[in-house]
Amino acid sequence: MNSSLPRLRLSVLDQSVAVAGxxxxxxxxxxxxxxxHAESLGYDRFWVSEHHSHPSIVGTAPEVLMAAIAARTHRIRLGSAGVMLPHYAPLKVAEQFRVLDALAPGRIDLGVGRAPGSDGRTAQLLNPDRYASENFPQHVMELQAWVTGQPLPPSHPGHNVFAYPLSDTSPDVWMLGSSDYGAQLAAHLGLPYAFAWFITDGQGADHALRLYRETFRPSERLAQPKATVCIWALAADTEEEAWRLFESRARWRMDRNLGRIGPMLPPEQALRDYSVSEQLALAEMKEKAFVGTAAVVAAKLNQLAERLQVQEMVVITWTHDPQAQRHSYELLAQAFALTP
Known part of the structure; x- marks a missing residue:
């Protein structure tokens, strides 16, 4: 990695993945x-996701989970990756995160996204307004105001309405995305931006980040563009062990492509007869994967960070065995010399 760049910081995204058994x-x-564990290893942030009626990803309420984590940690930043804002009233989200900031002052990230995190029928049950996502930019601006304690203009229905409790600190609002839309909106509003590389396998990342930086408008909270990418990665003591553990994720991806979504299988049960087209897709998936020993994974992450010009990456790791997941994060912490 270019020695003129700052040391790469690492964070964690966890989705509370269901596993067989x-x-x-x-x-x-x-x-x-x-x-x-991530805090003890020196990771910068710990983010949790929001999905609904998803038999594989059972983290449905990031704000509740963050409160529990806040009570058990002291330093690490905590965040949502993210709150799917079209499901909710911005005022209520602001209130929830103001309470979280009171529990963990100065440690809260409020990541928001426009995607439903669910299927269309579930999304409608969460919010019957089919056009809620069309109001996303307006709702993000309202959320910003209420989270930071800034008054809304007199013409707004929320004028003189505040999200309590107020304090000397407030959550940082992040824009999450996997396309140009989120990058442009983050730039327009002067927000930090996180690209979901693990969703697109990197497709569109370079363009979205370039667009974000080129069109960024400074805001009161952020003078310069601030971007990160969320990467799926898995490290183990040996290459063989890393790829063995990866079989669980590979099987889940191949099954998902066929509309079969369920808990993640252990590696020894994950192998099945793949079709020719699946074999080609799997080979491409492995070629792009950040999997291997810590040295191999760290080299790939550093190379990508330099290419994308980011100083932080958020790592997401799925394994059937939670100890293997913990060990992967331990190995990467060592490889990047993270300081607890």
Whole structure:
């Protein structure tokens, strides 16, 4: 990596993934344990996601999970990646995150996204307004005002309405995205931006980040563009072990492409007869994957960080065995010399 660039910082995104043979409630408790472990290893942030009616990803309420993590940690920043804003009233989201900031002052990231995090029918049950996503930019601006304690203009229905409790600190609002839309909106509003590389396998990342930087407008909270990417990565003691663990994720991806979504299988049960087209897709997936020993994964992450000109990456890791997941984060912490 170019020595003139700052040392790459690492953070964690966890989705509370359901695994075969264990209860979904255990996945939530594993997320709590992983957050404490990430703090002890020196990771900068710990983000949790929001999905609904998803048999694989059971983290449905990031604000609740963040409160539990806040009570068990002291330093690490905590965030949502993200709150799917079209489902909710911005005022209520602001209130929830103002409370979180009171529990963990100066440690809260409020990542927001426009995607439903669910299927269309579930999204409509969460919010019957089919056109809610069209108001996303307006709702983000309202959320910003209420989160930071800034008054809305007299012409706005929310004028003189505040999200309490107010304090000396407030959450940082992040824009999450996997396309140009989020990058442009983040730039227009002067927000930090996180690109979901793990969703697109990197497709569109270079363009979105370039667009974000070129069109960025400074805001009161952010004078310069601030971007990160969320990467799926897995490290193990040996290449062989890393790719063995990867079989669980590979099987999940191949099944998902066929509309079969369920808990992640252990590696020894993950292998099946793949069709020719699946074999080609799997080969491409492995070629792009950030999988291997810590040295191999770290080299790939550093190379990508230099290409994208980012100083932080958020790592997401799925394994059937929670100990393998913890060990992967340990190995990467060592490789990047993270300081607890």
């Amino acid at each position: 264990r209860g979904q409630d255990e996945a939530i408790r594993q997320t709590l344990s992983l957050a404490q």
